[in-house]
Amino acid sequence: MVRGPMSTNAAWALIRPGCAGPPSPASGRRTARRLFCFFFVVLGLGVSIRCIPAALVAPEPTPIVYDRNGAFVTQIGAHADYGYWPLRAVPERVALATLALEDRRFFSHPGVDPRAVLRAAWRNLFGRGRREGASTIAMQVAHMQTRAPRSFAAKILEAATALALIARHGHEAVLAHYLRLAPYGNGSHGVAHAARFYFDKPAEDLSLAEIALLAAVPQAPGRMNLFRERGLASARTRAKQALAYLREHGLVDTTQVALAERQLATLRPVGAARRLDALHLALRYDALIREGAIAPASPQDPRIHASVDLALQEQVASLTRRYLSLWRGAGARQAAVLAVERGTGAVLADVGSSDYRDSRDGAFDFTRVQRSPGSTLKPFVYALAFERGALRATDILSDIPEGASGVDNADGLFLGPMPPRQALANSRNVPATNLLRRVGLEANFRFLHDLRLHDVEAPAESFGVAMAIGALPTRLERLVAAYGALAEDGVLSDLVFAREQRRRRSIRVMSSDTARLVTSMLADPLARLPSFPRYGPLEYPFAVAVKTGTSQGYRDAWTIAFSRKAIVGVWLGRGDAGAMNRLSGAASAARLAHAVLAHVHGAKPGDLAEDSFPAPDGRVPVEMCLSGGANGGACSETLMEWVKPNERPAAALAAPAPFAAAVGPVALAITTPEHRTHIWRNPEQPETLNRLALKATATPSAQQILWYVDGEPFALAEADATVYWPMRPGTHRIQARLPMRQEGSRVVEITVE
Template structure:
């Protein structure tokens, strides 16, 4: 019977009048109105295709010579590529529909038949047997993952209704297949097809399409690289569903199932420099669509460095060393030539995605060149200044006494600036920083590009020069390029689309100061005390280099340069676990050495320019002054022209009292001095004597000085018998004592006291008047 629209309206009106006549009818009417309202609400908040458009599309990278480095399918760490529906193989579309939602084009957001079937099966089996999620509902979970409980399911349905209200079926299906999880960090059919088969999704055949359509059901369980047999079983299910839905015949299904299909590793598509590509992708702001990015990387060099990182780590495995990073910079342009963030980006179990180039770590001693450079620039020290490498103690407010030492626990006494820097001595560096001031040094480091040193000066304290802050390998390399460029700050360049590199002189410095630092860092003889004459830092061509080791041997660094290249290397563990018996020279230095030799294999670099306007003069290595006949070690050092007159008129001097404690600990007096000086005890010392222990407590009298006549010791005017020329041991006796040592016309005199201790708890042999430590007989 034909029903007109007018007749339909009349029937509907009559139905509503009947419902309105009874209470029950009113309740039903109210419920129907509520359902209608709920169902219509999504149309007031529809989600359209443009609202969920994927903008992060593929980026293709090439090296400086046009060689491909790889393709990233998004700018984040998920490989995603977006293609329209008409550029996807029809066989994949059929396979995914058969596997996930065969009635997709015939129902709305929900498949009510599937819901009823799932409920019936669950009641019968007393457990959930099959799901009823449609492709639209799966897309809603991709857009807004929610917990799998009732409220989460309601949210999922609500979002599905909004999708249906704003998009047609093809738009929903397109958004769905471009977001499908395809194993690992691969998302979307195009990304999967390119990654696993090196094909666009449009070229997938039935065997490949059915395998890819099998993965999204459980990407981990059906991982093609880990669980091949599971995936084949799921493929059989997909093919059978395609047969049932009439897409293919049983014969085609059997042929596709038996066809040999080889999956490529997920890292395919990235040829070299994965950390660099992901880091660079995050810096880009290319418009929608595929971006072609021409980088400064040298692919052969990059692959060489990647191989060397693995080889060096292999040789250090027994020392609990697992990770490394390296950076190579062209000094003249600031261009990044090689960038290795870890030994294997794709090894997730070993934290391979961690980027050691950008990670923040304590730099150890690699910041020391900048404290000496600033001190020279400010005139706080001169090239011939002698620094005291002797025990030093600093009172830190609210903290324990700070007593810097080297990891060897040895002290060298008087050392030149050159030797202090080249041998990475801690105490002299801290003494120099104390004179500069932490705020001034911190500001200088920030001007050099250490942006992550963003705490207060009080936070870092004097330990800043020893690596108490955290910096990146990138920042270190940039700062060392500044040294190589004689103080001209150079921005690091990663693509040829960047603005031309501009250089500007670092504030308050001049090229001469930087040339002096370079000359010290390249001096193989100056660093011989710590590293030996023929260490791995010594190259067959001019190279300046500095190592660093953080506390507890968690990080080792080596950063250095020639006139052409700067190479920065880090070796350690991403977990922060300490290495065993590994320092900068044994950890990061071998990697630095290999890269440097490779860079200059065919052409040696030019020599460094000598410090401009300075003159070299002989000095005594102990005093820093013009040598006298008594000097046992004469070396050449640079002088500013204005210091030459003072140099000619300088008079021989003695080591200052700050060296006394150190000198007293030496096995023999190796440092000659023209005057005679008592080293131990010190003038004004007070010693405590325990009752009944006079026979066991002794005090050593020790002196230094060049003598040609026998030494005479007198205590309160009485001559003492001596066993050796420079020292004598005396049993403690209470009283006030004057000690005198004489050799010919040379003499020295000091006074000290000995008192009987009142309590055994008092520290034995410790002076309670003089601030000097360790006055034990």
Template sequence: MRLRKRHLLWLVPLVTLAIIIVIPLPAHLLDRGSSSVRILDRNGEELYEVQKSHHGSQRWTSLHEIPHSCIAALVAIEDRNFYGHAGISLKGIARALWQNLTARRTVSGGSTLTQQLARITLGAQRRTFTIKILETLLALKLEQSLTKDEILERYFNEAYFGHRSYGLAAAAQTYFGTSVAELSTAQCALLAGLPQAPSTLDPFVDLDAARMRQKRVLNAMRETNILSQDEAELAARETLTLTEDRTQIRAPHFVMWLLTERMQELAGPAVRTTLDLTLQTAVERIVERKLKELADKNVTSAAVVVLDAHTGDVLAMVGSADYFDTEHDGAVNVALAARQPGSALKPFTYALALSHGDTAASTVADTFVQFLTQEGTPYAPRNYDYLEHGLVRYREALANSYNIAAVRVAERVGIDVLLGFLRSAGLSTLTQTPDHYGLALTLGDAEVRLLELAQAYGIFARGGKTLPVRTLLADSMSDGTNILDPKVAWLITDILSDPTARLAEFGESGPLNFDFPVAAKTGTTRNSRDNWTVGFSPDRIVGVWVGNADNSPMKGTSGITGAGPIFHDAMLAATENIPERIFERPAGLVQKTVCRLSGLLPTPLCPHMIEEWFIEGTEPTEPDSIYQSFLIDTRNGLLANTKCDQTFTEPKGLAVFPREVEQWAREQGWPTPPTKESPLCGAQSPMEKPANRQSSWLEITHPQPNESYLLDPLIPDNQELVIFEAHASSDIQTIDWYVDGEKVGTAKAPDFRMKWKPEPGEITVTARANDLMEESYIAVLKR
């Protein structure tokens, strides 16, 4: 019986050995495929290596590519008897046990390189007794299945060297920025020492500890006669320069966005994206260069997106000045952040107006106007330059980005219609009600994403079709949805690419001017926290944002001076090596000559004419009504009649402006057409008076009773003014204005207009003329 038990004891290891020999190693354990997915640009250039589960950066390298000094260093420090054992080393285990007992702590491990590879292969997080047995069995099986060189190759490719670097090649790139083949003996010695405790010995965290471990490796190499004493000392004295502690990644904002949005779809050893790394690099350098020029303007960041206007491919994405700049929140991708776009939304307002029958020659008053908000408070838009520009055609109003004109056009279109149109164009962040945004929506008083705004501009570049973006070359291409008449899209494009139309505000040269067709629009928020330029050629769409991640205001910058220069250079880079094309004009457009001031058909009195494009059926049919002929008595400049001596009369062409432009015209020096007949010409027509009013009268027309004004700290004091206006009978030519009983000025007929610098409080505004007095009560509030 005792003999049978002894035989059974021998049977256990024999059966175990038989199992090791007979049972094949599972295929997945011998799989050399990387556990990562390489993200590539459209041309195959690597952007980033994405690791599945708990893996980091990894590159498979053949053993013959690895320097002998690296191989020798690893064997010397980890497993000197590597070539003499069959997977486990009883001598090594005994030595480690004795050293640990002597030191009363763990100072040495008894695992062979093969056992370490088995541990890596199993991937167990805890080393229980069962796991150790499995490691031993797997080590024996690895020795049976693989050659020593194959074991070393797998180790060098799968061992963890710290800092998300799996394998020697990744470690060489992470710590030294070099390839495996270029590693020096000193570098090999440092890297060979890291797998023992990769976190503790991380050179970026504790270089001194890593260098101490390196010396132990060099001593081991000297003890095994791989290095001489002099060679070991020379390697120990070699200066080791670490690379900057950064993740090995290119186009980081794009890559991280892709990982966030489409991680589950990234399959296979490599995935090609739509990004063009050459263009991406060029745009990154442009941003870096231009931001240095803006440093004195308190500008620290910028974002750029470049899209293919035909396919929607994202060709470049820069989300900030520097992804790794923690001081300025560089990792925040502003290309995807919601920011106020300023005037960059205006083209959509005008596109809707043209869709509803207006034309590029339609006129709008860019003069002071006040609207009531949903809350009943007055809203008076102001232009960026705080000036008024009179009667302007849509072409010049949009090209020069006049705010007051845009708000008047938005009122005609309807904010609910504009909001729906912007959403259909792809601006997903506009989730509030029309009342929430109000008329200021057309001025960018809402938050949008740069990427989505660039997409939305695609409707102009693509003849009215939306532009779905593509990020992977494997994605199918979508034709988009037609949401705008191609003729309207072309007209907006023509306006935005017209350097003559924008002369008044932007001058003859600047970042929006190119020697090939480019349509562009700038945007600047009134608090100077964001400025934008978005535009397109027939083939490329470029969007640029400039500002600060902490939302601090910039100094003395606008869309044309901040984002504009980046846009210009980015557009040049994006269109390099692309054949020049024009914006193709669709059928159904006609060109007509119109009077420049009114946009109507010219008459002999019209001094200036221009050519304008119209959708067939919308071209003007009425003659100009602004310039009119008056018969003037040359003796006094008043109206002549048939009783006048013709010796003293002459016809004169004068401009008759709409009422909302009259005051501006007078201030600009336009001759005012006379309303009275000359007394030298005989009977004088009686002046018109309001019905049922036979005596003198006075009425304040502005401000209206009980209006409230909110002082805005962002508007200069000399520009934040309340307008006083009145009407009076013809016998009153001047009136005096009072605020809380104190005279503040005198104004003349016909509108008795005066500007008053407001002060907070409950205010009584009084107009006086002779014995007449009118009052109005307003409130001035402080923000």
């Protein structure tokens, strides 16, 4: 067989690897003798074909991943070996062009071409030009299946196997298998894969010019690299020979050949070989496919239609690098961002680090690394308390020092009594840990597990109430999915990375009422006062529910924000879990989340949308009083709350709430201790027993009393309950007050020795 204008070195390597340059007369004679010997040995082996293994074997098809707009993302294969897509049927023109260059007498020989062997021997013995091999299509299939090193013995075995392949499977099957295995450069194997990889179309839709160009490549895929100008030029030269052969032998209409020759002059691939800037994303799809979470819909067309938008991915990655550069001086080294489409859960952008090649921990995908979530789990603590009936929107929570519990707030301050809306929006630690304690450690631990935030097997007690403020580690991808349950009316679903993804069944983890109520609290800019000032990075020109988090020692900064359109999750920190210099979630991650979400919405400066989240069904808006007024109980500060009609607010309500009943004046009196009492502590008693009982009366009766010691809130308790204050030396002033009201008892002064 004549292989066409193959380079001297490439042709000689088929017979004797390692040699270079034209052979000497002696080496030419040795080659000729080997070819004659080869011919007769193969004839001898022909009688024992039945004993030769001759299966048609190919690796599994390897998928190509495209983004939601059809842009190439990556392809998945082992050791950069891609392709091997099967063909439903071999397109006629693909077969003709391939045989014109590789094996013109394919259908007239049994797998080994005697004429090609004799001609190659003659030319290698007496010729002075290029050396020739004699490999047929069937012999190439045998070689590609075994990939044995080139040697005379291997050539003999390939030839015998080629005879067996044709005898057992027939010419058509062997040709189809060749077109599945043949190398087309840049890791692509098989014409079906190459057609999609280079021209983004099925092999059946290739033009004659595209077919000829691809048919040229398998002879020397490294030299004829279609992504390089020199390689493309070499492939075009060889493709013209295929077209000329088809025209001369009347195999294709001359008009079509002429058109193909004109097209060939300007033809170039439309595909792209690599996208290293999205390497974390490529590795994400590689893992999902290898784990079986994503599988092509058809082995004949192993494309994966990814949910990501590569243009958005690149823009989010650019924003990540830009904002991270602002905080590197404060010790931040890496950031990760996930952007997810509302309603579908489709991941739009997945940035695992600022840059995979960044020496500062860039190779870690921080969307999948477990870290302390800070306060980002608090909304779920509130959600479970609402679900269990342990909390109502009109209740009053206490943000006061907890003494021996050791719980403090990030700002070191305590804001006293406040409704749940304000406590959650201000991210106060004491109310959250008290709620967790009230509902139960085990119940909260299981609920967070049901939300798929963790899969820890340790007992809940090992985390304690601190699981509400960051003790229970989780991942950004899990956190974003859990917030998706809040955004989607209490239904938890998997994040979706591709149309072909196998997803778990969506499950309801909380009622729509609870999800909407908590969402309204996270979206209320007034409720965030005074901890988070207005018009900062937590406010948007459209409705957004947002929660920040900061882990102990400023090791992690988080923000999760969702609108009617998307959910964005941001993490900022260091790969070595080292501390940053007072970089909180609100001061850092929230700014990046704001930039990403605004970009997703296409928001411009000055834009203001009149949208909002849906209200909880069956609830009515009521204005709750945050501070008592001087004129008949009128409120100077209020928050709007969504209240069930059968719930009576614990705090005073301001008009125009339809059922708001203002509580009348209440007289408070401290009964224990008495004014100017002198108390001596017993130094031999344990500290826990050196306590002073505080009791008061309310006329008429009140629901709760807030105790103040030395002007600071100490405890919120039922009106008739006894409260114990841990005594400390000095003179102290004690007062009982009504939550959210101005009424208070006479100040009682005591001295402790």
